[in-house]
Amino acid sequence: MKNINRVIIIGWDGAGTFVQGAHTPHLDRFIQTGAFTLEAQTVVPSISAQCWGALLHGVVPExxxxxxxxxxxASFPEDSEFPSIFRLAREAYPHKKLASFSAWQPINDGIIERSLEVHKVNIAVDGELALAAASYIRDNPDLLLMYIDLDWPDAMGHRHGFNTPEQIHGIEMTDAHTGIILDAIEAAGIWDDSLIIIVTDHGGGGIQPQDHGSDHPLDTTIFWGCIGPGIQTEAALSGLTITDTAAVVAHALGLQAPAAWDAKLPIGLFANEKHTAPSAAD
Structure with a gap:
Protein backbone atom coordinates (compact mmCIF):
# COMPACT_ATOMS: atom_id res chain seq x y z
CA MET A 1 0.00 0.00 0.00
CA LYS A 2 1.35 3.42 -0.95
CA ASN A 3 1.97 6.20 1.53
CA ILE A 4 -0.15 9.35 1.50
CA ASN A 5 2.17 12.06 0.22
CA ARG A 6 -0.29 14.95 0.05
CA VAL A 7 -3.81 16.02 1.00
CA ILE A 8 -6.16 17.95 -1.28
CA ILE A 9 -9.44 19.25 0.18
CA ILE A 10 -12.22 20.39 -2.17
CA GLY A 11 -14.95 22.35 -0.39
CA TRP A 12 -18.44 22.88 -1.83
CA ASP A 13 -19.89 25.82 0.07
CA GLY A 14 -23.57 25.44 1.00
CA ALA A 15 -24.28 22.09 -0.66
CA GLY A 16 -25.58 20.34 2.49
CA THR A 17 -26.91 16.95 1.44
CA PHE A 18 -28.73 18.35 -1.58
CA VAL A 19 -26.26 16.51 -3.80
CA GLN A 20 -28.74 13.63 -3.54
CA GLY A 21 -31.04 15.43 -5.97
CA ALA A 22 -28.34 16.53 -8.41
CA HIS A 23 -26.60 14.92 -11.35
CA THR A 24 -23.03 14.70 -10.06
CA PRO A 25 -21.07 12.15 -12.11
CA HIS A 26 -17.68 13.23 -10.77
CA LEU A 27 -18.78 13.02 -7.13
CA ASP A 28 -20.51 9.71 -7.87
CA ARG A 29 -17.29 8.25 -9.30
CA PHE A 30 -15.42 9.52 -6.27
CA ILE A 31 -17.93 7.92 -3.90
CA GLN A 32 -17.63 4.51 -5.54
CA THR A 33 -14.01 4.10 -4.49
CA GLY A 34 -13.91 6.15 -1.30
CA ALA A 35 -15.52 6.51 2.12
CA PHE A 36 -18.63 8.68 2.10
CA THR A 37 -21.51 9.80 4.29
CA LEU A 38 -24.59 11.97 3.92
CA GLU A 39 -25.02 12.11 7.70
CA ALA A 40 -22.04 14.17 8.83
CA GLN A 41 -22.73 17.20 10.98
CA THR A 42 -21.39 20.70 10.81
CA VAL A 43 -21.10 23.17 13.68
CA VAL A 44 -23.60 25.71 14.99
CA PRO A 45 -24.01 28.45 13.98
CA SER A 46 -23.93 26.86 10.54
CA ILE A 47 -22.25 29.84 8.88
CA SER A 48 -19.24 29.66 6.55
CA ALA A 49 -16.51 31.17 8.76
CA GLN A 50 -17.61 29.14 11.75
CA CYS A 51 -17.79 25.96 9.65
CA TRP A 52 -14.63 26.31 7.57
CA GLY A 53 -12.88 27.58 10.68
CA ALA A 54 -13.82 24.37 12.47
CA LEU A 55 -12.57 22.26 9.55
CA LEU A 56 -9.26 24.09 9.28
CA HIS A 57 -8.56 24.66 12.99
CA GLY A 58 -10.00 21.49 14.50
CA VAL A 59 -12.19 23.17 17.11
CA VAL A 60 -15.77 24.37 17.48
CA PRO A 61 -16.67 28.04 16.91
CA GLU A 62 -16.81 28.81 20.63
CA ALA A 74 -8.35 40.02 10.51
CA SER A 75 -5.97 37.08 10.27
CA PHE A 76 -6.27 34.17 12.70
CA PRO A 77 -3.86 34.75 15.62
CA GLU A 78 -0.48 33.18 14.95
CA ASP A 79 -0.05 32.25 18.61
CA SER A 80 -3.45 30.58 19.04
CA GLU A 81 -3.55 27.22 20.79
CA PHE A 82 -5.83 26.13 17.94
CA PRO A 83 -3.50 26.14 14.92
CA SER A 84 -4.81 25.40 11.46
CA ILE A 85 -3.80 22.30 9.56
CA PHE A 86 -1.70 24.65 7.43
CA ARG A 87 0.26 25.85 10.44
CA LEU A 88 0.87 22.29 11.61
CA ALA A 89 2.03 21.34 8.11
CA ARG A 90 4.34 24.35 7.81
CA GLU A 91 5.91 23.73 11.21
CA ALA A 92 6.54 20.06 10.39
CA TYR A 93 7.64 20.62 6.79
CA PRO A 94 9.24 24.08 6.45
CA HIS A 95 9.94 23.77 2.73
CA LYS A 96 6.94 21.85 1.42
CA LYS A 97 4.39 23.48 -0.89
CA LEU A 98 1.11 24.57 0.69
CA ALA A 99 -1.70 26.18 -1.30
CA SER A 100 -5.21 27.56 -0.87
CA PHE A 101 -7.44 28.55 -3.79
CA SER A 102 -10.67 30.18 -2.66
CA ALA A 103 -13.74 31.72 -4.24
CA TRP A 104 -14.58 33.18 -0.81
CA GLN A 105 -11.69 35.48 0.05
CA PRO A 106 -12.03 35.49 3.89
CA ILE A 107 -10.67 31.94 3.96
CA ASN A 108 -7.32 33.17 2.70
CA ASP A 109 -7.42 36.55 4.41
CA GLY A 110 -8.53 35.59 7.88
CA ILE A 111 -9.03 31.86 8.51
CA ILE A 112 -5.64 30.55 7.35
CA GLU A 113 -2.78 32.25 9.17
CA ARG A 114 -0.99 34.81 6.98
CA SER A 115 2.65 34.18 7.92
CA LEU A 116 2.94 30.60 6.69
CA GLU A 117 4.09 31.11 3.11
CA VAL A 118 0.95 29.45 1.76
CA HIS A 119 0.40 30.04 -1.96
CA LYS A 120 -2.99 31.79 -1.83
CA VAL A 121 -5.20 32.55 -4.81
CA ASN A 122 -8.56 34.35 -4.63
CA ILE A 123 -10.83 34.08 -7.68
CA ALA A 124 -14.54 34.77 -7.22
CA VAL A 125 -15.64 32.86 -10.35
CA ASP A 126 -15.71 29.12 -9.62
CA GLY A 127 -14.94 27.99 -13.15
CA GLU A 128 -11.87 30.21 -13.35
CA LEU A 129 -10.80 29.12 -9.87
CA ALA A 130 -11.06 25.43 -10.82
CA LEU A 131 -8.91 25.99 -13.91
CA ALA A 132 -6.31 27.88 -11.88
CA ALA A 133 -6.24 25.19 -9.18
CA ALA A 134 -5.94 22.47 -11.83
CA SER A 135 -3.02 24.29 -13.43
CA TYR A 136 -1.28 24.63 -10.07
CA ILE A 137 -1.69 20.90 -9.40
CA ARG A 138 -0.24 19.94 -12.78
CA ASP A 139 2.72 22.28 -12.26
CA ASN A 140 3.32 21.33 -8.61
CA PRO A 141 2.77 17.60 -8.13
CA ASP A 142 5.08 17.74 -5.11
CA LEU A 143 2.60 19.86 -3.11
CA LEU A 144 1.87 18.72 0.44
CA LEU A 145 -1.45 20.34 1.35
CA MET A 146 -4.02 22.16 -0.78
CA TYR A 147 -7.44 23.57 0.01
CA ILE A 148 -9.93 24.60 -2.70
CA ASP A 149 -13.18 26.43 -1.97
CA LEU A 150 -15.99 26.47 -4.56
CA ASP A 151 -18.87 28.82 -3.75
CA TRP A 152 -21.61 28.35 -6.35
CA PRO A 153 -24.04 26.15 -4.32
CA ASP A 154 -24.14 28.71 -1.52
CA ALA A 155 -24.51 31.64 -3.91
CA MET A 156 -27.44 29.96 -5.68
CA GLY A 157 -29.01 29.03 -2.34
CA HIS A 158 -28.96 32.61 -1.13
CA ARG A 159 -30.21 33.89 -4.47
CA HIS A 160 -32.93 31.35 -5.26
CA GLY A 161 -33.41 29.22 -2.14
CA PHE A 162 -31.69 26.07 -0.96
CA ASN A 163 -32.64 22.74 -2.53
CA THR A 164 -34.39 24.54 -5.39
CA PRO A 165 -33.88 23.71 -9.08
CA GLU A 166 -31.56 26.69 -9.37
CA GLN A 167 -29.40 25.58 -6.47
CA ILE A 168 -29.36 22.00 -7.74
CA HIS A 169 -28.05 23.37 -11.03
CA GLY A 170 -25.37 25.22 -9.06
CA ILE A 171 -24.37 21.95 -7.40
CA GLU A 172 -24.15 20.29 -10.80
CA MET A 173 -21.89 23.08 -12.04
CA THR A 174 -19.72 22.61 -8.96
CA ASP A 175 -19.44 18.92 -9.74
CA ALA A 176 -18.24 19.82 -13.24
CA HIS A 177 -15.66 22.20 -11.78
CA THR A 178 -14.57 19.48 -9.36
CA GLY A 179 -14.10 17.19 -12.34
CA ILE A 180 -11.57 19.65 -13.75
CA ILE A 181 -9.60 19.42 -10.50
CA LEU A 182 -9.83 15.63 -10.25
CA ASP A 183 -8.70 15.26 -13.85
CA ALA A 184 -5.67 17.42 -13.06
CA ILE A 185 -4.78 15.22 -10.10
CA GLU A 186 -4.84 12.18 -12.37
CA ALA A 187 -2.91 13.96 -15.14
CA ALA A 188 -0.21 14.96 -12.64
CA GLY A 189 0.26 11.29 -11.74
CA ILE A 190 -0.50 11.84 -8.05
CA TRP A 191 -3.91 10.19 -7.71
CA ASP A 192 -2.60 6.99 -6.14
CA ASP A 193 -0.63 8.63 -3.33
CA SER A 194 -2.99 11.49 -2.45
CA LEU A 195 -5.72 11.76 0.15
CA ILE A 196 -8.55 13.69 -1.48
CA ILE A 197 -11.40 15.03 0.66
CA ILE A 198 -14.61 16.48 -0.77
CA VAL A 199 -16.85 18.15 1.80
CA THR A 200 -19.41 20.88 2.24
CA ASP A 201 -19.60 23.33 5.14
CA HIS A 202 -23.37 23.61 5.69
CA GLY A 203 -26.77 23.25 4.06
CA GLY A 204 -29.58 25.76 4.18
CA GLY A 205 -33.29 26.40 4.08
CA GLY A 206 -33.95 25.02 7.53
CA ILE A 207 -35.55 28.16 8.96
CA GLN A 208 -35.28 30.63 6.09
CA PRO A 209 -35.56 29.31 2.50
CA GLN A 210 -32.66 31.46 1.30
CA ASP A 211 -30.43 31.36 4.36
CA HIS A 212 -28.63 29.12 6.88
CA GLY A 213 -27.04 29.41 10.30
CA SER A 214 -29.55 27.59 12.50
CA ASP A 215 -29.37 24.19 14.18
CA HIS A 216 -32.09 22.84 11.87
CA PRO A 217 -31.06 19.52 10.25
CA LEU A 218 -31.33 21.04 6.77
CA ASP A 219 -28.71 23.59 7.82
CA THR A 220 -26.42 21.28 9.79
CA THR A 221 -26.42 17.93 7.95
CA ILE A 222 -23.66 17.70 5.36
CA PHE A 223 -21.91 15.28 3.03
CA TRP A 224 -18.30 14.25 3.61
CA GLY A 225 -16.10 11.89 1.63
CA CYS A 226 -12.49 10.95 1.08
CA ILE A 227 -10.39 8.68 -1.07
CA GLY A 228 -6.76 7.64 -0.83
CA PRO A 229 -4.26 4.95 0.17
CA GLY A 230 -5.51 2.87 3.06
CA ILE A 231 -8.98 4.46 3.19
CA GLN A 232 -11.61 1.91 4.10
CA THR A 233 -14.56 2.33 1.74
CA GLU A 234 -16.95 0.66 4.18
CA ALA A 235 -15.99 2.85 7.14
CA ALA A 236 -19.15 3.69 9.07
CA LEU A 237 -18.18 7.35 9.71
CA SER A 238 -20.77 7.38 12.48
CA GLY A 239 -20.83 10.66 14.38
CA LEU A 240 -18.44 12.37 11.97
CA THR A 241 -18.33 16.17 12.20
CA ILE A 242 -16.78 18.76 9.93
CA THR A 243 -14.32 19.48 12.75
CA ASP A 244 -12.96 15.93 12.51
CA THR A 245 -11.58 16.74 9.05
CA ALA A 246 -8.59 18.37 10.72
CA ALA A 247 -7.76 15.13 12.54
CA VAL A 248 -8.02 13.17 9.28
CA VAL A 249 -5.58 15.56 7.58
CA ALA A 250 -3.16 15.51 10.51
CA HIS A 251 -3.15 11.72 10.59
CA ALA A 252 -2.64 11.44 6.84
CA LEU A 253 0.37 13.77 6.88
CA GLY A 254 1.90 12.40 10.07
CA LEU A 255 1.28 15.61 12.02
CA GLN A 256 0.82 15.75 15.77
CA ALA A 257 -2.72 16.91 16.48
CA PRO A 258 -2.84 19.52 19.28
CA ALA A 259 -4.34 18.35 22.56
CA ALA A 260 -6.62 21.40 22.45
CA TRP A 261 -8.34 20.22 19.26
CA ASP A 262 -11.90 18.89 19.37
CA ALA A 263 -11.24 16.97 16.14
CA LYS A 264 -11.23 13.19 16.46
CA LEU A 265 -10.01 10.61 13.96
CA PRO A 266 -12.98 8.50 12.74
CA ILE A 267 -12.52 4.92 13.91
CA GLY A 268 -11.90 2.51 11.07
CA LEU A 269 -11.33 5.12 8.36
CA PHE A 270 -7.69 4.16 7.78
CA ALA A 271 -6.55 0.56 7.30
CA ASN A 272 -3.44 1.33 9.32
CA GLU A 273 -4.13 3.72 12.18
CA LYS A 274 -0.39 4.34 12.55
CA HIS A 275 0.50 7.20 10.26
CA THR A 276 3.50 7.30 7.96
CA ALA A 277 5.07 10.64 7.10
CA PRO A 278 5.00 11.72 3.44
CA SER A 279 8.01 10.67 1.41
CA ALA A 280 10.88 13.05 0.70
CA ALA A 281 9.83 15.21 3.65
CA ASP A 282 11.87 18.33 4.30
Whole structure:
Protein backbone atom coordinates (compact mmCIF):
# COMPACT_ATOMS: atom_id res chain seq x y z
CA MET A 1 0.00 0.00 0.00
CA LYS A 2 1.35 3.42 -0.95
CA ASN A 3 1.97 6.20 1.53
CA ILE A 4 -0.15 9.35 1.50
CA ASN A 5 2.17 12.06 0.22
CA ARG A 6 -0.29 14.95 0.05
CA VAL A 7 -3.81 16.02 1.00
CA ILE A 8 -6.16 17.95 -1.28
CA ILE A 9 -9.44 19.25 0.18
CA ILE A 10 -12.22 20.39 -2.17
CA GLY A 11 -14.95 22.35 -0.39
CA TRP A 12 -18.44 22.88 -1.83
CA ASP A 13 -19.89 25.82 0.07
CA GLY A 14 -23.57 25.44 1.00
CA ALA A 15 -24.28 22.09 -0.66
CA GLY A 16 -25.58 20.34 2.49
CA THR A 17 -26.91 16.95 1.44
CA PHE A 18 -28.73 18.35 -1.58
CA VAL A 19 -26.26 16.51 -3.80
CA GLN A 20 -28.74 13.63 -3.54
CA GLY A 21 -31.04 15.43 -5.97
CA ALA A 22 -28.34 16.53 -8.41
CA HIS A 23 -26.60 14.92 -11.35
CA THR A 24 -23.03 14.70 -10.06
CA PRO A 25 -21.07 12.15 -12.11
CA HIS A 26 -17.68 13.23 -10.77
CA LEU A 27 -18.78 13.02 -7.13
CA ASP A 28 -20.51 9.71 -7.87
CA ARG A 29 -17.29 8.25 -9.30
CA PHE A 30 -15.42 9.52 -6.27
CA ILE A 31 -17.93 7.92 -3.90
CA GLN A 32 -17.63 4.51 -5.54
CA THR A 33 -14.01 4.10 -4.49
CA GLY A 34 -13.91 6.15 -1.30
CA ALA A 35 -15.52 6.51 2.12
CA PHE A 36 -18.63 8.68 2.10
CA THR A 37 -21.51 9.80 4.29
CA LEU A 38 -24.59 11.97 3.92
CA GLU A 39 -25.02 12.11 7.70
CA ALA A 40 -22.04 14.17 8.83
CA GLN A 41 -22.73 17.20 10.98
CA THR A 42 -21.39 20.70 10.81
CA VAL A 43 -21.10 23.17 13.68
CA VAL A 44 -23.60 25.71 14.99
CA PRO A 45 -24.01 28.45 13.98
CA SER A 46 -23.93 26.86 10.54
CA ILE A 47 -22.25 29.84 8.88
CA SER A 48 -19.24 29.66 6.55
CA ALA A 49 -16.51 31.17 8.76
CA GLN A 50 -17.61 29.14 11.75
CA CYS A 51 -17.79 25.96 9.65
CA TRP A 52 -14.63 26.31 7.57
CA GLY A 53 -12.88 27.58 10.68
CA ALA A 54 -13.82 24.37 12.47
CA LEU A 55 -12.57 22.26 9.55
CA LEU A 56 -9.26 24.09 9.28
CA HIS A 57 -8.56 24.66 12.99
CA GLY A 58 -10.00 21.49 14.50
CA VAL A 59 -12.19 23.17 17.11
CA VAL A 60 -15.77 24.37 17.48
CA PRO A 61 -16.67 28.04 16.91
CA GLU A 62 -16.81 28.81 20.63
CA UNK A 63 -13.06 28.15 20.67
CA UNK A 64 -11.76 29.43 17.34
CA UNK A 65 -13.95 32.56 17.59
CA UNK A 66 -14.20 33.17 13.85
CA UNK A 67 -17.16 34.92 12.22
CA UNK A 68 -17.63 36.05 8.62
CA UNK A 69 -16.85 39.63 9.60
CA UNK A 70 -13.73 38.73 11.56
CA UNK A 71 -12.45 36.43 8.82
CA UNK A 72 -12.82 39.23 6.29
CA UNK A 73 -10.92 41.80 8.34
CA ALA A 74 -8.35 40.02 10.51
CA SER A 75 -5.97 37.08 10.27
CA PHE A 76 -6.27 34.17 12.70
CA PRO A 77 -3.86 34.75 15.62
CA GLU A 78 -0.48 33.18 14.95
CA ASP A 79 -0.05 32.25 18.61
CA SER A 80 -3.45 30.58 19.04
CA GLU A 81 -3.55 27.22 20.79
CA PHE A 82 -5.83 26.13 17.94
CA PRO A 83 -3.50 26.14 14.92
CA SER A 84 -4.81 25.40 11.46
CA ILE A 85 -3.80 22.30 9.56
CA PHE A 86 -1.70 24.65 7.43
CA ARG A 87 0.26 25.85 10.44
CA LEU A 88 0.87 22.29 11.61
CA ALA A 89 2.03 21.34 8.11
CA ARG A 90 4.34 24.35 7.81
CA GLU A 91 5.91 23.73 11.21
CA ALA A 92 6.54 20.06 10.39
CA TYR A 93 7.64 20.62 6.79
CA PRO A 94 9.24 24.08 6.45
CA HIS A 95 9.94 23.77 2.73
CA LYS A 96 6.94 21.85 1.42
CA LYS A 97 4.39 23.48 -0.89
CA LEU A 98 1.11 24.57 0.69
CA ALA A 99 -1.70 26.18 -1.30
CA SER A 100 -5.21 27.56 -0.87
CA PHE A 101 -7.44 28.55 -3.79
CA SER A 102 -10.67 30.18 -2.66
CA ALA A 103 -13.74 31.72 -4.24
CA TRP A 104 -14.58 33.18 -0.81
CA GLN A 105 -11.69 35.48 0.05
CA PRO A 106 -12.03 35.49 3.89
CA ILE A 107 -10.67 31.94 3.96
CA ASN A 108 -7.32 33.17 2.70
CA ASP A 109 -7.42 36.55 4.41
CA GLY A 110 -8.53 35.59 7.88
CA ILE A 111 -9.03 31.86 8.51
CA ILE A 112 -5.64 30.55 7.35
CA GLU A 113 -2.78 32.25 9.17
CA ARG A 114 -0.99 34.81 6.98
CA SER A 115 2.65 34.18 7.92
CA LEU A 116 2.94 30.60 6.69
CA GLU A 117 4.09 31.11 3.11
CA VAL A 118 0.95 29.45 1.76
CA HIS A 119 0.40 30.04 -1.96
CA LYS A 120 -2.99 31.79 -1.83
CA VAL A 121 -5.20 32.55 -4.81
CA ASN A 122 -8.56 34.35 -4.63
CA ILE A 123 -10.83 34.08 -7.68
CA ALA A 124 -14.54 34.77 -7.22
CA VAL A 125 -15.64 32.86 -10.35
CA ASP A 126 -15.71 29.12 -9.62
CA GLY A 127 -14.94 27.99 -13.15
CA GLU A 128 -11.87 30.21 -13.35
CA LEU A 129 -10.80 29.12 -9.87
CA ALA A 130 -11.06 25.43 -10.82
CA LEU A 131 -8.91 25.99 -13.91
CA ALA A 132 -6.31 27.88 -11.88
CA ALA A 133 -6.24 25.19 -9.18
CA ALA A 134 -5.94 22.47 -11.83
CA SER A 135 -3.02 24.29 -13.43
CA TYR A 136 -1.28 24.63 -10.07
CA ILE A 137 -1.69 20.90 -9.40
CA ARG A 138 -0.24 19.94 -12.78
CA ASP A 139 2.72 22.28 -12.26
CA ASN A 140 3.32 21.33 -8.61
CA PRO A 141 2.77 17.60 -8.13
CA ASP A 142 5.08 17.74 -5.11
CA LEU A 143 2.60 19.86 -3.11
CA LEU A 144 1.87 18.72 0.44
CA LEU A 145 -1.45 20.34 1.35
CA MET A 146 -4.02 22.16 -0.78
CA TYR A 147 -7.44 23.57 0.01
CA ILE A 148 -9.93 24.60 -2.70
CA ASP A 149 -13.18 26.43 -1.97
CA LEU A 150 -15.99 26.47 -4.56
CA ASP A 151 -18.87 28.82 -3.75
CA TRP A 152 -21.61 28.35 -6.35
CA PRO A 153 -24.04 26.15 -4.32
CA ASP A 154 -24.14 28.71 -1.52
CA ALA A 155 -24.51 31.64 -3.91
CA MET A 156 -27.44 29.96 -5.68
CA GLY A 157 -29.01 29.03 -2.34
CA HIS A 158 -28.96 32.61 -1.13
CA ARG A 159 -30.21 33.89 -4.47
CA HIS A 160 -32.93 31.35 -5.26
CA GLY A 161 -33.41 29.22 -2.14
CA PHE A 162 -31.69 26.07 -0.96
CA ASN A 163 -32.64 22.74 -2.53
CA THR A 164 -34.39 24.54 -5.39
CA PRO A 165 -33.88 23.71 -9.08
CA GLU A 166 -31.56 26.69 -9.37
CA GLN A 167 -29.40 25.58 -6.47
CA ILE A 168 -29.36 22.00 -7.74
CA HIS A 169 -28.05 23.37 -11.03
CA GLY A 170 -25.37 25.22 -9.06
CA ILE A 171 -24.37 21.95 -7.40
CA GLU A 172 -24.15 20.29 -10.80
CA MET A 173 -21.89 23.08 -12.04
CA THR A 174 -19.72 22.61 -8.96
CA ASP A 175 -19.44 18.92 -9.74
CA ALA A 176 -18.24 19.82 -13.24
CA HIS A 177 -15.66 22.20 -11.78
CA THR A 178 -14.57 19.48 -9.36
CA GLY A 179 -14.10 17.19 -12.34
CA ILE A 180 -11.57 19.65 -13.75
CA ILE A 181 -9.60 19.42 -10.50
CA LEU A 182 -9.83 15.63 -10.25
CA ASP A 183 -8.70 15.26 -13.85
CA ALA A 184 -5.67 17.42 -13.06
CA ILE A 185 -4.78 15.22 -10.10
CA GLU A 186 -4.84 12.18 -12.37
CA ALA A 187 -2.91 13.96 -15.14
CA ALA A 188 -0.21 14.96 -12.64
CA GLY A 189 0.26 11.29 -11.74
CA ILE A 190 -0.50 11.84 -8.05
CA TRP A 191 -3.91 10.19 -7.71
CA ASP A 192 -2.60 6.99 -6.14
CA ASP A 193 -0.63 8.63 -3.33
CA SER A 194 -2.99 11.49 -2.45
CA LEU A 195 -5.72 11.76 0.15
CA ILE A 196 -8.55 13.69 -1.48
CA ILE A 197 -11.40 15.03 0.66
CA ILE A 198 -14.61 16.48 -0.77
CA VAL A 199 -16.85 18.15 1.80
CA THR A 200 -19.41 20.88 2.24
CA ASP A 201 -19.60 23.33 5.14
CA HIS A 202 -23.37 23.61 5.69
CA GLY A 203 -26.77 23.25 4.06
CA GLY A 204 -29.58 25.76 4.18
CA GLY A 205 -33.29 26.40 4.08
CA GLY A 206 -33.95 25.02 7.53
CA ILE A 207 -35.55 28.16 8.96
CA GLN A 208 -35.28 30.63 6.09
CA PRO A 209 -35.56 29.31 2.50
CA GLN A 210 -32.66 31.46 1.30
CA ASP A 211 -30.43 31.36 4.36
CA HIS A 212 -28.63 29.12 6.88
CA GLY A 213 -27.04 29.41 10.30
CA SER A 214 -29.55 27.59 12.50
CA ASP A 215 -29.37 24.19 14.18
CA HIS A 216 -32.09 22.84 11.87
CA PRO A 217 -31.06 19.52 10.25
CA LEU A 218 -31.33 21.04 6.77
CA ASP A 219 -28.71 23.59 7.82
CA THR A 220 -26.42 21.28 9.79
CA THR A 221 -26.42 17.93 7.95
CA ILE A 222 -23.66 17.70 5.36
CA PHE A 223 -21.91 15.28 3.03
CA TRP A 224 -18.30 14.25 3.61
CA GLY A 225 -16.10 11.89 1.63
CA CYS A 226 -12.49 10.95 1.08
CA ILE A 227 -10.39 8.68 -1.07
CA GLY A 228 -6.76 7.64 -0.83
CA PRO A 229 -4.26 4.95 0.17
CA GLY A 230 -5.51 2.87 3.06
CA ILE A 231 -8.98 4.46 3.19
CA GLN A 232 -11.61 1.91 4.10
CA THR A 233 -14.56 2.33 1.74
CA GLU A 234 -16.95 0.66 4.18
CA ALA A 235 -15.99 2.85 7.14
CA ALA A 236 -19.15 3.69 9.07
CA LEU A 237 -18.18 7.35 9.71
CA SER A 238 -20.77 7.38 12.48
CA GLY A 239 -20.83 10.66 14.38
CA LEU A 240 -18.44 12.37 11.97
CA THR A 241 -18.33 16.17 12.20
CA ILE A 242 -16.78 18.76 9.93
CA THR A 243 -14.32 19.48 12.75
CA ASP A 244 -12.96 15.93 12.51
CA THR A 245 -11.58 16.74 9.05
CA ALA A 246 -8.59 18.37 10.72
CA ALA A 247 -7.76 15.13 12.54
CA VAL A 248 -8.02 13.17 9.28
CA VAL A 249 -5.58 15.56 7.58
CA ALA A 250 -3.16 15.51 10.51
CA HIS A 251 -3.15 11.72 10.59
CA ALA A 252 -2.64 11.44 6.84
CA LEU A 253 0.37 13.77 6.88
CA GLY A 254 1.90 12.40 10.07
CA LEU A 255 1.28 15.61 12.02
CA GLN A 256 0.82 15.75 15.77
CA ALA A 257 -2.72 16.91 16.48
CA PRO A 258 -2.84 19.52 19.28
CA ALA A 259 -4.34 18.35 22.56
CA ALA A 260 -6.62 21.40 22.45
CA TRP A 261 -8.34 20.22 19.26
CA ASP A 262 -11.90 18.89 19.37
CA ALA A 263 -11.24 16.97 16.14
CA LYS A 264 -11.23 13.19 16.46
CA LEU A 265 -10.01 10.61 13.96
CA PRO A 266 -12.98 8.50 12.74
CA ILE A 267 -12.52 4.92 13.91
CA GLY A 268 -11.90 2.51 11.07
CA LEU A 269 -11.33 5.12 8.36
CA PHE A 270 -7.69 4.16 7.78
CA ALA A 271 -6.55 0.56 7.30
CA ASN A 272 -3.44 1.33 9.32
CA GLU A 273 -4.13 3.72 12.18
CA LYS A 274 -0.39 4.34 12.55
CA HIS A 275 0.50 7.20 10.26
CA THR A 276 3.50 7.30 7.96
CA ALA A 277 5.07 10.64 7.10
CA PRO A 278 5.00 11.72 3.44
CA SER A 279 8.01 10.67 1.41
CA ALA A 280 10.88 13.05 0.70
CA ALA A 281 9.83 15.21 3.65
CA ASP A 282 11.87 18.33 4.30
Missing amino acids: KHGLTNDLAAT
